[in-house]
Amino acid sequence: RRRKHVLKEEEEEEEQKKKRKKKKRRRRKRGKRKKKRRRRKKNKKRGRRRKNKKKRGRRKKEKKKKKL
Numbered sequence: 001r002r003r004k005h006v007l008k009e010e011e012e013e014e015e016q017k018k019k020r021k022k023k024k025r026r027r028r029k030r031g032k033r034k035k036k037r038r039r040r041k042k043n044k045k046r047g048r049r050r051k052n053k054k055k056r057g058r059r060k061k062e063k064k065k066k067k068l
Helices: 004-019
Strands: none
């Protein structure tokens, strides 16, 4: 036969267990890698647009050599 105070303590412990919130266990995500951030060049001219887009990528015309 158990003593009264021991029984009372056990009941209190059970109640406290019920009251305690269950902690959500975080699942570990596997295979997700952190993306490397690209750094922007500091000396790049930002926001400047090329005025003459047609000439872009064309070869320079050769100058005619003067005859002596």
